[in-house]
Amino acid sequence: MKFDTPAKTNPIDQLKVVGKPVDRIDGPLKTTGTAKYAYEHHDVAPDTAYGYVIGSAIAKGRITSINLNEAKAAPGVLAIVTADNAGKLGKGELNTAKLLGGPEIQHYHQAIGVVVAETFEQARAAAQLVQVKYERAKGSFDLAAAKDSGIKPKPGFGGPPDTSVGNFAGAFASAPVKFEATYTTPDQSHCMMEPHASIAVWKGDKLTVWTSNQMIAWGVRDMAKTLGIPKENVRFISPYIGGGFGGKLFLRADVLLAALGARAAKRPVKVALQRALMMNNTTHRAATIQRIRLGATKEGKLTAIAHESWSGDLPDGGPETAVSQTRQLYAGANRMTAMRLAVLDLTEANAMRAPGEASGMMALEIAMDEMAEKLGLDPIEFRILNDTQVVPDNPAKPPSSDPQSKAPEEKHNPHPPFSQRQLTECFRTGAKRFGWNKRNPTPGKTRDGHWLIGIGVAAAFRNNLVTKSAARVRLDNRGIVTVETDMTDIGTGSYTIIAQTAAEMMGVPLDKVVVRLGDSSFPVSCGSGGQWGGNNSTAGVYAACMKLREAIAQKAGFNASDATFTDGQVRSGNRTITLAEAAGDKGLVAEDFIEYGDLDKQFQQSTFGAHFVEVGVNAATGETRLRRMLAVCAAGRILNPKMARSQVIGAMTMGAGAALMEGLVVDKRHGFFVNHDLATYEVPVHADIPHLEAIFLDETDPTSSPMKAKGVAELGICGVAAAVANAIYNATGIRVRDYPITLDKLLDKLPEMV
Amino acid sequence: MRPFTFERAKTPADAAAAAARHPDAKFIAGGTNLLDLMKLQIETPAHLIDVNGLGLEKIEATQEGGLRIGALVRNADLAAHHRVRRDYGVLSRALVAGASGQLRNMATTAGNLLQRTRCPYFYDTNQPCNKRLPGSGCGAIGGFSRPHAVIGVSDACIATHPSDMAVAMRVLDATVETINPDGSARKIPIAKLHCLPGDTPHIETVLMPGELITGVTLPKPVGGKHIYHKVRDRSSFAFALVSVAAIVQPDGTGRVALGGVAPKPWRVEEAEAELPRGAKVFTARLLAGARPTPENAFKLRLVERIVASVLAEAKGAQV
Numbered sequence A: 001m002k003f004d005t006p007a008k009t010n011p012i013d014q015l016k017v018v019g020k021p022v023d024r025i026d027g028p029l030k031t032t033g034t035a036k037y038a039y040e041h042h043d044v045a046p047d048t049a050y051g052y053v054i055g056s057a058i059a060k061g062r063i064t065s066i067n068l069n070e071a072k073a074a075p076g077v078l079a080i081v082t083a084d085n086a087g088k089l090g091k092g093e094l095n096t097a098k099l100l101g102g103p104e105i106q107h108y109h110q111a112i113g114v115v116v117a118e119t120f121e122q123a124r125a126a127a128q129l130v131q132v133k134y135e136r137a138k139g140s141f142d143l144a145a146a147k148d149s150g151i152k153p154k155p156g157f158g159g160p161p162d163t164s165v166g167n168f169a170g171a172f173a174s175a176p177v178k179f180e181a182t183y184t185t186p187d188q189s190h191c192m193m194e195p196h197a198s199i200a201v202w203k204g205d206k207l208t209v210w211t212s213n214q215m216i217a218w219g220v221r222d223m224a225k226t227l228g229i230p231k232e233n234v235r236f237i238s239p240y241i242g243g244g245f246g247g248k249l250f251l252r253a254d255v256l257l258a259a260l261g262a263r264a265a266k267r268p269v270k271v272a273l274q275r276a277l278m279m280n281n282t283t284h285r286a287a288t289i290q291r292i293r294l295g296a297t298k299e300g301k302l303t304a305i306a307h308e309s310w311s312g313d314l315p316d317g318g319p320e321t322a323v324s325q326t327r328q329l330y331a332g333a334n335r336m337t338a339m340r341l342a343v344l345d346l347t348e349a350n351a352m353r354a355p356g357e358a359s360g361m362m363a364l365e366i367a368m369d370e371m372a373e374k375l376g377l378d379p380i381e382f383r384i385l386n387d388t389q390v391v392p393d394n395p396a397k398p399p400s401s402d403p404q405s406k407a408p409e410e411k412h413n414p415h416p417p418f419s420q421r422q423l424t425e426c427f428r429t430g431a432k433r434f435g436w437n438k439r440n441p442t443p444g445k446t447r448d449g450h451w452l453i454g455i456g457v458a459a460a461f462r463n464n465l466v467t468k469s470a471a472r473v474r475l476d477n478r479g480i481v482t483v484e485t486d487m488t489d490i491g492t493g494s495y496t497i498i499a500q501t502a503a504e505m506m507g508v509p510l511d512k513v514v515v516r517l518g519d520s521s522f523p524v525s526c527g528s529g530g531q532w533g534g535n536n537s538t539a540g541v542y543a544a545c546m547k548l549r550e551a552i553a554q555k556a557g558f559n560a561s562d563a564t565f566t567d568g569q570v571r572s573g574n575r576t577i578t579l580a581e582a583a584g585d586k587g588l589v590a591e592d593f594i595e596y597g598d599l600d601k602q603f604q605q606s607t608f609g610a611h612f613v614e615v616g617v618n619a620a621t622g623e624t625r626l627r628r629m630l631a632v633c634a635a636g637r638i639l640n641p642k643m644a645r646s647q648v649i650g651a652m653t654m655g656a657g658a659a660l661m662e663g664l665v666v667d668k669r670h671g672f673f674v675n676h677d678l679a680t681y682e683v684p685v686h687a688d689i690p691h692l693e694a695i696f697l698d699e700t701d702p703t704s705s706p707m708k709a710k711g712v713a714e715l716g717i718c719g720v721a722a723a724v725a726n727a728i729y730n731a732t733g734i735r736v737r738d739y740p741i742t743l744d745k746l747l748d749k750l751p752e753m754v
Numbered sequence B: 001m002r003p004f005t006f007e008r009a010k011t012p013a014d015a016a017a018a019a020a021r022h023p024d025a026k027f028i029a030g031g032t033n034l035l036d037l038m039k040l041q042i043e044t045p046a047h048l049i050d051v052n053g054l055g056l057e058k059i060e061a062t063q064e065g066g067l068r069i070g071a072l073v074r075n076a077d078l079a080a081h082h083r084v085r086r087d088y089g090v091l092s093r094a095l096v097a098g099a100s101g102q103l104r105n106m107a108t109t110a111g112n113l114l115q116r117t118r119c120p121y122f123y124d125t126n127q128p129c130n131k132r133l134p135g136s137g138c139g140a141i142g143g144f145s146r147p148h149a150v151i152g153v154s155d156a157c158i159a160t161h162p163s164d165m166a167v168a169m170r171v172l173d174a175t176v177e178t179i180n181p182d183g184s185a186r187k188i189p190i191a192k193l194h195c196l197p198g199d200t201p202h203i204e205t206v207l208m209p210g211e212l213i214t215g216v217t218l219p220k221p222v223g224g225k226h227i228y229h230k231v232r233d234r235s236s237f238a239f240a241l242v243s244v245a246a247i248v249q250p251d252g253t254g255r256v257a258l259g260g261v262a263p264k265p266w267r268v269e270e271a272e273a274e275l276p277r278g279a280k281v282f283t284a285r286l287l288a289g290a291r292p293t294p295e296n297a298f299k300l301r302l303v304e305r306i307v308a309s310v311l312a313e314a315k316g317a318q319v
């Protein structure tokens, strides 16, 4: 089904099942521990051996020798694979560094081998006996030092590296009120609960992998490419995923090494990346240095906006696209953005929840707070004053954001309208709900015992992306509807919203729908990433259900256009038959996909929100404790308010972590992230998170898809950290521009102790 | 993890004797620290002696009016004990400020005293570390040193002792009781249990090979207001950046020990005479000779501010 004109009324609008806060259909499996995660498919290969990954001890250089003798002789060892005996390996399209390094080493903890043994303990013990000698080379590990060598990156997901509208330099120079500051954000690690893990089973030259991966089709493609075997010979199965946050978008070392280990040991092999490898072996969110300049009239109208960002990555990597939201969020006639990319020999940088915006909003939304103060304006009123209904800076995009679309290129509109934009409503609703008017605009004036109290606000913003997504729907003679798609559920609730969609479309209750996900033998979906999963995957299911409805109507001899599907029956005029009857003994199957025209070019589809945060800062120690948080979101149709709320409060928690504690520490001498475990890379614990509230404004976006939905899961993180930073400023009068805002950055400026 | 043999000792004397028979042996209590270190190949004992069956899990009153805590008393049980809560509040508070509920259920008194540092370079066997591999250098000096010690350090090592419990025991003047492989017992004041790193950061305590901790005694209660103030980067489940254990008397005199700043619980009895003169003067004495790194110099100011707030809290409670 091609979606190229705005959606009209369709079966989803009945909202009998869609839009309801139903529980996760996979909830009982998860709460009883019976949902099988990647490492737990004990049934598929009872004779599975265990692989343990060896990570490089240096960041850059060469392996000069590997001595495997002791390890090979260790009890239980079945095989050891290194680059020496792995055979020729390619590299996945979406991998920057090699998944199996050696002799050249590209980053710390790059996998250089896997030891396969009868038990996990034997594999680990033997891995510790492998003796590797290295020759270190000088690497680049310090973003601040490498910044000025940064080059213009290739245009990618975040658009072109540079944009310019009007005359920024002139407008900024002549602006009556000017503001300029530099902000930094640290490297971050996804730190999902479930590590990357895979079980690989070879049958002849066919490989099946039970794994934990957000993007099944990408994984299959890159696995085939890396091994140099046909795609058809690779199957990925990934029904449950213990979190991903972008860390599992790509093929990673666990999959490759399980497959290589299994080939060498002639046994199924399972590999989980040990926790330490999560930080230095897999991808991470790159640190940024961001410079923001704002010019405004005395009344607070922005006339000049500049946002520049520097980040680093391995050679051939990409930038953290931290300036992208600045092209779209606030009005202003003269503007420029620029991204520069330096070479850093740390593990590869890549997407983490809301890549670009999450980091960019951390800087931009402090800058907006600072500028509001400079102007003597309320931070909310300042933002509303600079609201816009058209995109201020829309650089010409590559032909389509849907890589599969063959749509002819449209004329480029430099200022397309937003399909929906309720930013102002988000602020107004939130201000009322949160009691914004009780905030003392003068910082450092509100106290509760030894706590300095502050309230802060920030906008939330994240684009909506549309991309092709397919599904297959089956109907059987019991009236059961089974949906199959390679879509994944990374904890987001995909199972449930897909079931709701199918139930709504076919007119059956939820318990008559079976959803099967995460198998590359199913039709290719959008996958889970970029907050595009919810809208696109359900739209694909919608398309397949439309086809199934036609097949049913035809089978029943009805005219598809006036057949109605309710209560497990299909009706036309005064004739009714049950779906079970219509399916008959053979059942019915339909498969289709959603693909998109150019509505996403005619209209900018984005999601908006406002974050409100109240903090207490301990006047003695500078410890910040969150007291209340609220997010108001406008993000299209909310397919399931319970799932959406989970996503948003999870994202708020992650944003709180980014604000207050999360950061990979770079050892700039040896080139690695030092805090590579969950004891030292701190993420929030329960005690850090106060009552969280998430509100969704009523919205349906007919330009996004037949579902009229957009994404929410990344919107929820964008802006949170800045709202926390702004609240800390309101509490203490101290501006911290480098994240995370740990107490040592406040200590010296807190009031004197008596 | 290196393969090891395992035995379950029946009496404290057996355990100590068994340790003497196996030069590469380690006692295992709750295992919450030792096992992690074994998995990472940081500790590589060839033989483990399980000390859980030694009957050392009792808390008893001493004739002097104090308390004797068996070496195997779990941190959770110790924190909840009515006498500890009533008479040694600082200890109870320090314990519950540490680790998590699950860990405290396993962690023992002796194991807690002997837990090893949390220096990330110590934990990464690819990195130099004089404590793990004497003579290999110190990764933290010149590297990431924000969580490290600011006083009592050496050019060889700047690691902290991470325990909360030990800090409270230090302020309570606890005594550690041990038994040796030859059956002899000794009493070690907690102030003398841990060593400063000097040139030998791998030597962390004065315990002899095979010496088993059997218990810890607390002298009779000293009254006063008991405060344990732990400061960290998140609200729970993190080691202290700085912690302050204090007992403050109504007349403003008292005792203070620090965690998170030194290779052992840090207390300077002579400095305590300055307590009535306020946090600044006292802290200056307490931390005289500190050698922070640029990354952790903030701990000095943090100590002063926490001490000030602790003294204020103590005063407030007296009104």
Ligand SMILES: Cc1cc2nc3c(=O)[nH]c(=O)nc-3n(C[C@H](O)[C@H](O)[C@H](O)COP(=O)(O)OP(=O)(O)OC[C@H]3O[C@@H](n4cnc5c(N)ncnc54)[C@H](O)[C@@H]3O)c2cc1C
Residues within 6 Å of the ligand: A679, B026, B027, B028, B029, B030, B031, B032, B033, B034, B035, B051, B071, B075, B097, B098, B099, B100, B103, B106, B107, B108, B109, B110, B111, B112, B113, B114, B115, B162, B163, B164, B165, B211, B212, B213, B214, B237, B238, B239, B240
């Ligand atoms: C995630 C995590 C967070 C933590 N957070 C904190 C915290 O915030 N604050 C804090 O204070 N601690 C914290 N801890 C540390 C915890 O308190 C210690 O791991 C625990 O107290 C160790 O006790 P155990 O009985 O498990 O010792 P084990 O691991 O069994 O042993 C530790 C050491 O003591 C030796 N040993 C044990 N018993 C005896 C004995 N009777 N005689 C002689 N030697 C003996 C062992 O040989 C070993 O060397 C944390 C630990 C973890 C894993």
Ligand code: SF4
Residues within 6 Å of the ligand: B117, B119, B120, B121, B122, B128, B129, B130, B131, B132, B137, B138, B139, B140, B141, B148, B156, B157, B158, B159, B201
């Ligand atoms: S501080 Fe001590 S424990 Fe840490 S690396 Fe240096 S020597 Fe090792």
